[in-house]
Every structure is written in structure tokens, then in C-alpha cells.
Amino acid sequence: MGAKIYKEPILKNPVLLCGWPGIGNIGITAIETLKRTVEAEELGEIEPWDFFYPHKVVIENGLLKDLEFPKNKFYFKKQEKSDLIFFIANEQPADVKGGYASGKKAYDIANLVLDIGLKFGCQRVYTSGAAVAQIHHTAKPRVWAVPNSAELIDELRNYKNTVFMSDIEGRRGQGTISGLNGLMLGIAQKRGLEAICLMGEIPYYLQWIPLPYPKASQSVLEVLTRILNIRMDFTLFNQYVERIEKNVEQLISTFLESLPENIRERVEAGIEDLKGKPAPLGPITDAEVKWFKEHGDKFLKEFFEKSDEENERPL
Amino acid sequence: MKDLFRFTRKPDLENVSLIVGWERDAGGVATRVIDYIIKSIKGKSFYEIEPVDFFQLGGVEVDNDVAQFSGNRFFAGEMKDLVIFMGNQPHFNHFKFLNVILDVAQYHCRIKELYTISATVSSIPFDSPRQILAVYNTQEFQNNLRNYGLTDMTWQGPPALNSFLLFTAQTRHIPGVSLWPEIPFYLATVDDYRAQKSTLEFLNNRFNLNIGLDTLDETIRRQSSEIQKLRKQDPRVDHYMKLIDNNINLSQEDTIDLANKVSQFLFSK
Numbered sequence: 001m002g003a004k005i006y007k008e009p010i011l012k013n014p015v016l017l018c019g020w021p022g023i024g025n026i027g028i029t030a031i032e033t034l035k036r037t038v039e040a041e042e043l044g045e046i047e048p049w050d051f052f053y054p055h056k057v058v059i060e061n062g063l064l065k066d067l068e069f070p071k072n073k074f075y076f077k078k079q080e081k082s083d084l085i086f087f088i089a090n091e092q093p094a095d096v097k098g099g100y101a102s103g104k105k106a107y108d109i110a111n112l113v114l115d116i117g118l119k120f121g122c123q124r125v126y127t128s129g130a131a132v133a134q135i136h137h138t139a140k141p142r143v144w145a146v147p148n149s150a151e152l153i154d155e156l157r158n159y160k161n162t163v164f165m166s167d168i169e170g171r172r173g174q175g176t177i178s179g180l181n182g183l184m185l186g187i188a189q190k191r192g193l194e195a196i197c198l199m200g201e202i203p204y205y206l207q208w209i210p211l212p213y214p215k216a217s218q219s220v221l222e223v224l225t226r227i228l229n230i231r232m233d234f235t236l237f238n239q240y241v242e243r244i245e246k247n248v249e250q251l252i253s254t255f256l257e258s259l260p261e262n263i264r265e266r267v268e269a270g271i272e273d274l275k276g277k278p279a280p281l282g283p284i285t286d287a288e289v290k291w292f293k294e295h296g297d298k299f300l301k302e303f304f305e306k307s308d309e310e311n312e313r314p315l
Numbered sequence: 316m317k318d319l320f321r322f323t324r325k326p327d328l329e330n331v332s333l334i335v336g337w338e339r340d341a342g343g344v345a346t347r348v349i350d351y352i353i354k355s356i357k358g359k360s361f362y363e364i365e366p367v368d369f370f371q372l373g374g375v376e377v378d379n380d381v382a383q384f385s386g387n388r389f390f391a392g393e394m395k396d397l398v399i400f401m402g403n404q405p406h407f408n409h410f411k412f413l414n415v416i417l418d419v420a421q422y423h424c425r426i427k428e429l430y431t432i433s434a435t436v437s438s439i440p441f442d443s444p445r446q447i448l449a450v451y452n453t454q455e456f457q458n459n460l461r462n463y464g465l466t467d468m469t470w471q472g473p474p475a476l477n478s479f480l481l482f483t484a485q486t487r488h489i490p491g492v493s494l495w496p497e498i499p500f501y502l503a504t505v506d507d508y509r510a511q512k513s514t515l516e517f518l519n520n521r522f523n524l525n526i527g528l529d530t531l532d533e534t535i536r537r538q539s540s541e542i543q544k545l546r547k548q549d550p551r552v553d554h555y556m557k558l559i560d561n562n563i564n565l566s567q568e569d570t571i572d573l574a575n576k577v578s579q580f581l582f583s584k
Contacts (some may be wrong), residue, residue, distance in 0.1 A: 048408040054482075057474035062467025064452045067474060067482040 005044035011083040016117040016125045020089040024213030027128030030220040035086045037232050040075035051105050076161035080100040087113050092180050109185045124194040128220050129181040131199035132207045136274035143223045148189040159223050164253040187194040214241045321340045326391035331426040333468045342498035342507030345432040353529040355526045356392030362419050363388045369405035369412045398424050400511050404476050411484045429484045429491030435498040440560050445513040448495040452481045456490035499579040508535045545580045576578045
């Protein structure tokens with residue numbers, strides 16, 4: 001169980017930025033985009049076999065040519081003030097397949113990532129993910145900031161569009177951060193490192209839909225680039241956001257059409273209610289949420305099959 | 316620290332080949348073939364991998380009306396050069412599990428070659444000869460097995476546990492081959508005796524096992540006659556099988572229908 005480091009650069013006050021898949025791929029999209037923007041170089045990788053099951057085998061003329069594992073790579077970029085180290089993972093390790101990172105494997109990989117960060121002198125870690133919120137999909141997502149030390153709160157308050165759990169109605173400053181995003185904050189705290197999780201808001205009715213939600217990644221990126229003093233041209237990213245937004249609109253209207261009439265009316269009203277403001281869950285009941293979960297897979301399968309036929313696959 | 320495997324006796328071994336199979340495989344190929352070999356060599360278990368790090372252990376599975384607790388055992392018998400591993404595929408920590416198998420094989424049995432048995436489902440007539448597709452982890456080993464009638468496989472996709480094992484063996488410089496006899500998809504949940512026989516024929520040749528196959532021939536004849544009976548009884552089955560005979564692919568629904576009809580009929584016998 002270990003990591004392979006390709007280079008030994010001398011880094012100046014580096015910060016570690018971690019991204020992995022999750023709801024709407026908000027965190028990984030933000031971190032990956034930042035990595036590409038600064039043109040970070042490869043630094044190393046985590047040896048995957050202890051953490052992941054391979055996802056592809058390549059056999060040619062009877063010979064085992066390759067076994068591909070999910071990628072988990074480190075990158076670095078020298079900057080004027082603080083240098084950057086990125087850790088980008090294609091999968092979160094879990095003891096039980098299909099879930100968020102959990103159990104011993106998640107604990108071990110989080111420690112391994114921090115080991116590499118510490119080796120290069122990191123004292124601060126950023127993670128990023130999704131904050132499932134009562135917002136409309138046309139609203140600009142805010143960024144929920146959760147630090148692992150109270151001393152970081154004042155610093156984070158300076159950044160526009162960030163909120164804390166205590167700012168969210170009904171939360172009283174409490175909540176849960178699942179998977180590696182949460183685990184990293186805790187383990188970093190245990191090891192004496194500062195860590196901050198930045199979570200872009202995603203409408204709660206989109207959390208089960210396997211579409212990226214780059215609009216929230218954009219909000220995270222805006223905060224991160226200000227914190228790190230990085231200039232970023234958002235032109236291309238905005239085009240991506242607009243393209244996905246069209247798919248979201250199409251998906252929502254097709255989804256609504258597929259609902260039984262009595263549920264549809266209330267869901268439409270509930271979504272409409274959220275326009276332009278954070279709002280309570282309103283008319284959507286727990287039973288209806290359960291109904292979405294149970295019927296969601298069938299709906300999505302049909303939606304994507306139809307899109308395939310029209311050669312307009314939204315993903 | 317607890318041991319990951321339990322040693323019950325130390326067999327006398329030399330120049331060992333390890334044959335690996337997993338329970339509940341398609342067509343019962345690995346299960347039956349390994350049963351035949353263990354009986355033939357009068358094999359007895361000598362190592363057992365402890366399940367606690369690899370299985371959920373939330374209860375027991377029931378198979379053929381009998382509760383089955385995950386067993387992962389190594390067997391050795393009268394042949395000094397053959398060790399068998401029969402087990403259940405782990406629920407988690409796959410890499411660690413495969414390394415435990417190879418640790419036992421490499422450091423306690425000093426194996427020189429690895430063979431794994433699986434099956435690959437295909438749309439073929441039930442009475443067609445079963446070719447064995449093969450995947451090797453070294454070119455040299457592929458050349459060594461050139462004259463055994465195996466067919467080289469070319470494929471890309473999600474890996475089975477045996478491919479992961481072959482890869483792990485490669486990292487330890489253990490030459491290995493995965494055997495993938497073709498079986499008709501509608502025999503995947505029951506026994507495919509033809510695939511079992513072709514696999515046994517290969518192993519008989521390779522290891523001079525001298526396993527008699529007359530009983531298996533008789534079972535194959537019986538299964539063929541049962542399937543012919545089903546074709547006469549059920550025109551849909553006959554229609555599907557005619558399409559397969561003519562190399563025409565069935566729709567997804569027809570594939571499921573045929574598989575259900577055949578497995579239910581044969582199971583009821």
C-alpha cells in the first residue's frame with residue numbers, strides 16, 4: 001500500500017487541493033478545471049490495487065496486456081506565493097461497492113494523500129463537493145464552507161458567495177459531510193493540518209440525477225481562485241455550464257411529464273416556489289421523495305435511451 | 316495480528332501447478348471440474364483462508380437447500396505437482412485476498428504455474444463442440460501450451476476476478492493461464508456438461524490425470540435428450556434454438572425467455 005512519486009520538486013508553502021467524484025461531480029469538476037487552468041504537472045500516483053477493483057481488462061491474441069484501475073494522481077504547480085498540489089481521484093474507495101468512501105480503505109487513502117502533502121510541506125488542504133440545498137436550478141449556487149478549525153471562519157467570511165452551516169435556515173450550524181470530503185477534514189485536524197471543504201449548492205431534486213452540475217463547480221471555482229489568487233478565464237467554462245443547463249431543463253421537463261398527475265402538480269409547484277430564493281421543502285413529502293428514488297432509475301434509463309435514439313446523449 | 320490463513324497439514328509437494336476455481340460459476344464448470352480432480356487425486360484440504368477480512372459474514376447462503384458457509388480451501392492429494400484452490404469470490408479486499416492465495420501457493424507450495432477455470436457465455440447450439448478460450452500472462456507460457464487446442468482470446472471490458480488473479484500472478488513472475496470454455500447462455504445457471512468435459516480433457520492431457528469421462532459422456536447424452544424433449548414440447552424453445560443454429564442473434568427478451576425455460580426445465584429434472 002503506497003504511492004509512487006515521479007518527481008521531487010522543492011515547493012513553497014504548498015496547499016493541497018483534492019477532488020473526487022460525488023453528487024453532480026461538483027468537487028472533481030472544480031479541482032480538475034483549476035488543475036488544467038494552471039497547467040499543473042504530474043507529480044505521482046497512489047498504487048491503486050489495494051483500494052480499487054480494476055475497471056477494464058485488455059486481452060489481445062490470448063495475452064493479458066493490461067488491467068486498468070481508476071486513476072488517483074497527484075499534480076503540482078509552482079506559483080508566486082503558495083505552490084499547489086492537486087490530488088484527483090476517479091473513484092472514492094469503499095469497503096462496500098457503490099457507496100461513498102467509507103471504512104478502512106477510505107481512512108487509509110485519506111492518510112496516504114495527507115502523507116504526500118506533508119512530504120512536500122503542505123499545511124492546508126482544500127476539498128470540494130456538493131451541498132444539497134433547497135434552491136432552484138436557475139439560481140446561482142452559493143458555496144458552503146466548512147473549515148476544520150474555528151480560526152479559519154473569519155478568513156472565509158471575506159469571500160463573496162460563501163455561507164456557513166449556521167447561515168442555512170434550520171441547520172443551527174450542524175450537518176454531515178459524507179465520504180472523503182468529510183473524512184479528510186477530520187483526519188487533517190487529527191494530524192494538525194488546516195482543512196476547508198467548499199461545497200457548491202445543487203437543487204435537492206437534482207441530487208439523484210447522474211448529470212454533472214458545473215454551475216455549482218463554477219461557484220466553487222470563483223471562491224477558490226480568489227483564495228489562491230489565480231486568474232481564470234471562465235469563457236469556455238460558461239459555455240459548458242450553459243450546455244448542461246439546457247440538458248437539465250430538458251431532463252426536468254421530461255421527468256415532470258413522466259410523473260402521475262397528482263404528484264407532478266405538487267412537484268412543479270415545489271420547484272416553482274424555489275425560484276429566486278432559498279425555500280423550505282414545501283409540498284414535496286417524504287413519500288414523494290421515496291417515489292422519485294424508486295422510479296428514478298427507470299425514468300433515467302428511458303430518458304437516455306430516447307436521447308441516444310435522437311443522437312443527443314446529454315452526458 | 317490474526318493469521319489470514321489456517322494451516323492444517325503440510326503436504327509433500329514438488330513442481331506444483333495451482334488450479335483455481337470459484338463456486339457458483341457459469342455452467343458449473345469450475346465447481347464440477349475441480350470436484351472431479353479432487354476425487355481423482357484423493358485430495359484433502361490442507362489450508363483454509365479465514366473469511367473475516369473478505370466476506371460480509373452477515374449470515375449464510377443457502378444452496379440446494381443447504382446452508383453454505385464461505386469456504387476457501389487448498390487441496391492436495393496423491394499427485395505431488397498439483398494443488399487445487401476452490402473458493403468463493405470475496406466481497407471486498409480483492410487484491411489482498413488474491414495475494415493470500417498466491418502467498419500460500421508461492422511460499423508454502425512453491426508453485427511454478429497457475430491455471431484458473433471460468434466459463435464464457437455465448438450464443439451457440441447446445442450440441443456444438445466447446446472451444447476453450449485462453450488468456451496467458453506471459454508469451455512463453457502461451458508458446459508452451461500451443462499444442463493443447465486452446466483458442467487465444469481477444470477482449471476488452473470489465474475484468475473478472477480470474478483476470479485480476481492472472482495480473483497479480485504476473486507481478487510475481489508466476490506464469491498463468493485463464494481457461495474460458497464457451498457455454499451456451501441458456502445453460503449458464505445449470506450444468507453445461509460439454510464444457511466441463513472439454514475442460515477436463517485439457518487438464519487430463521496437461522497433467523496426465525487419467526480421469527475417466529464415460530460417466531460424463533452418459534450425462535451429456537441424457538442432457539441432450541432432455542433438451543430435445545423440451546424443443547418438442549415447447550415450440551418457442553424450438554424456434555429460439557433454430558435461430559441459434561442458424562447463427563441468428565435473439566432479442567434480449569427472447570434470450571431471457573429461452574434461458575428461463577431451459578433452466579427451469581432442466582432443474583425440474
